[in-house]
Amino acid sequence: MASGSEFAGPVSQRSGPAVALAVIALGALVPVFAGSTYVVSVAMQVEILMCLALGLNFVVGYAGMLDLGFAAFFAIGAYTTGLLSVDLHWPVLTTLPVALLAALAGAVFIGAPTLRLRSDYLAVVTLGFGEIIQNLVNNLSQTGGPEGIYGIPALSIGRFSVTSTAGYYYVFLVLVVLFAAISLRVRRSRLGRAWLAIREDEDTAQAMGIKVRRYKLYAYMAGSVFGSLTGSFYAPAFIAIAPPSFGFSESLLVVMAVSIGGMGSVWGALLGAGVVIAFPEIFRQFAQARLLVFGIVLVVIMVLRPQGVWPEGGLGLARRARPVWAWARGMWVRTRPEKTPEARLGGPVGAPEESK
Amino acid sequence: MPALSVVDLTLSFGGLNALGEVNLEVPDRSLFAVIGPNGAGKTSFFNCVTGYYRPTRGSVRLDGREISGLPVDEVARLGVRRTFQNVRVFPKLSALENVLAGAHLRTSANLATSVLGTPRARRHERELAAEAQRWLEYVGLAGKARVLAGDLPYGMRKRLEVARALIAKPSVLLLDEPAAGVSSVERDELADVVGKTWREGVTVVMIEHDVELVMRLASTVAVLDHGRLLAVGAPETVRNDPRVIEAYLGRRRSQGPWSQA
Known part of the structure; x- marks a missing residue:
């Protein structure tokens, strides 16, 4: 990250490195203290959704285009890796470039015809794209139809092969950190500023010389790269993949993570992913009503914080701390009555006259 | 001509x-x-x-x-650069980021350097941010770099738009x-900015x-x-x-x- 002082980045980004290190350290300790595989696997699902949310954040948060079919890119990555590693016995890592190219092709396929569209229309078309991809993998015999692909080999890096849930947890942790770092970096680059300008006001952005359609396509491409990479690691982590994991509900989950966290905010997307996965798990005690409870919590969050839990402008902690600070100072001054203004000036300025 | x-x-x-x-x-x-x-x-x-x-x-x-x-x-x-009658700053970007967005055509960063943040790209970013700061000073918004444009009063937003246009060296x-x-005070300040800009050619x-x-x-x-x-x-x-x-x-x-x- 470039030196923060010259940049007008929000508070959350200036305090970013410290927060980030603390979060990474906490994250790395999860499998150690988890106690059960269940907790680690839920934590891994959080990480997977974090990765996807960071990908969608390029499209929705930065460039301001609603995308309801983001799971399509997740599917493209997972199926490319699954097919190449099972049918052609490619090592998982060597499938990544192919998965990336497939995702970029998908981004151009969905992007090129939709770049003229705005808001609602765009949402409908992307929704359709998501459905198309899910139906494709559900009906093609090459992709295993409804049964999907199973027996995906483990991810092997050099001589080391990742086989445990905790192992994949760390793989996704690296991915989350990498994606978050790139997202924060891009936010302050020419590319990120162009996206934000488009999100804020498309026509005015164009008057700055920004080629709006081209940059919108870049946003799709960036999102597709993150989505597809996540899918490529998802496949070996779960050994088997099947169409239901890549449907509209998955796309919606990603959109929820981004919007609950706060559109455009990297920290928000991470936090949102945590909320979206963790809450339904916590609410398991409500048995069948757990999704109802989850829904109520979402509504409450959106009512109380429509801008998201951790929005772009930061949490506003400094702003909120100011009155508290002023109050504390006031209390401090009031509890020291002997320190009159005269005393602070270094001597009894008007005192002799008064004592007469 | x-x-x-x-x-x-x-x-x-x-x-x-x-x-x-x-x-x-x-x-x-x-x-x-x-x-x-x-x-x-x-x-x-x-x-x-x-x-x-x-x-x-x-x-x-x-x-x-x-x-x-x-x-x-x-x-x-x-x-050619313009400002708009119904002030169109980017409300959720800071004043400095607004000006930087105006410099889009003056930066050479491509996709790779944007993502990787090479030392050269970072230095270029720092120089550009320093220049954006100077343009804010030019229109009299020196202390407002970090303020979100949407939070600025109307007259300042108008001047911010001028700075955003000027950084492109139109x-x-x-x-x-x-x-x-x-x-009327702000009007005179704006008149000064316009006059200065014109005298610069x-x-x-x-x-x-x-x-x-x-x-x-x-x-x-x-x-x-x-x-x-x-x-x-x-x-x-x-x-x-x-x-x-x-x-x-x-x-x-x-x-x-x-x-x-």
Whole structure:
């Protein structure tokens, strides 16, 4: 990250490195203290959704285009890796470039015809794209139809092969950190500023010389790269993949993570992913009503914080701390009555006259 | 060669002529004011020049090069920048980020350097941020770099728009009512900024209702009324032109239709 002082980045980004290190350290300790595989696997699902949310954040948060079919890119990555590693016995890592190219092709396929569209229309078309991809993998015999692909080999890096849930947890942790770092970096680059300008006001952005359609396509491409990479690691982590994991509900989950966290905010997307996965798990005690409870919590969050839990402008902690600070100072001054203004000036300025 | 030359410019919406056969030459390095009553076609004229509207007929030339019909971003690339009548800053970006967004065409960063943040790209970013800060100072917003543009008061947003346009080092700057709706103090500050910019060698075209300001600043004034060019010339000449007085104040009663009744 470039030196923060010259940049007008929000508070959350200036305090970013410290927060980030603390979060990474906490994250790395999860499998150690988890106690059960269940907790680690839920934590891994959080990480997977974090990765996807960071990908969608390029499209929705930065460039301001609603995308309801983001799971399509997740599917493209997972199926490319699954097919190449099972049918052609490619090592998982060597499938990544192919998965990336497939995702970029998908981004151009969905992007090129939709770049003229705005808001609602765009949402409908992307929704359709998501459905198309899910139906494709559900009906093609090459992709295993409804049964999907199973027996995906483990991810092997050099001589080391990742086989445990905790192992994949760390793989996704690296991915989350990498994606978050790139997202924060891009936010302050020419590319990120162009996206934000488009999100804020498309026509005015164009008057700055920004080629709006081209940059919108870049946003799709960036999102597709993150989505597809996540899918490529998802496949070996779960050994088997099947169409239901890549449907509209998955796309919606990603959109929820981004919007609950706060559109455009990297920290928000991470936090949102945590909320979206963790809450339904916590609410398991409500048995069948757990999704109802989850829904109520979402509504409450959106009512109380429509801008998201951790929005772009930061949490506003400094702003909120100011009155508290002023109050504390006031209390401090009031509890020291002997320190009159005269005393602070270094001597009894008007005192002799008064004592007469 | 004039900085901008407009020949036979016509813009029709259905049967309504927003602009009718306007012929204008904006001399290079002039401070050119466009005045006229509401609905005279002033903003339509700006929109035709900057590519937001494609004129129905006629041509717009920038340094002799035809630009009518070019997309907005191409016109920007050729060195034309504008501000908007209804201030259009990027509200959720800080003042500094707004100015930096205006420098889009001056940065060479490509996708790879944007993502990787190479040392060279970072140094370039730092230099650019320092320059953006200087432009904020130039328009009198030195202490506002970190403030979200949407939180700035109206007059400051107007000046921010000017800074965002200026960082691009435009050859022609179009200002759409820079002094509308601001206090008299802010108006004078804006006048200073406009004058300074013009003296730096930028051709400034300014739509403005404030006649006193126009008379003080402009070297040439053009008057539009109902989409037609009524008069063009030095401020004093235009001010005393009977057609201009008529457009603003109406005819004498004895000459008007009432006298025939």
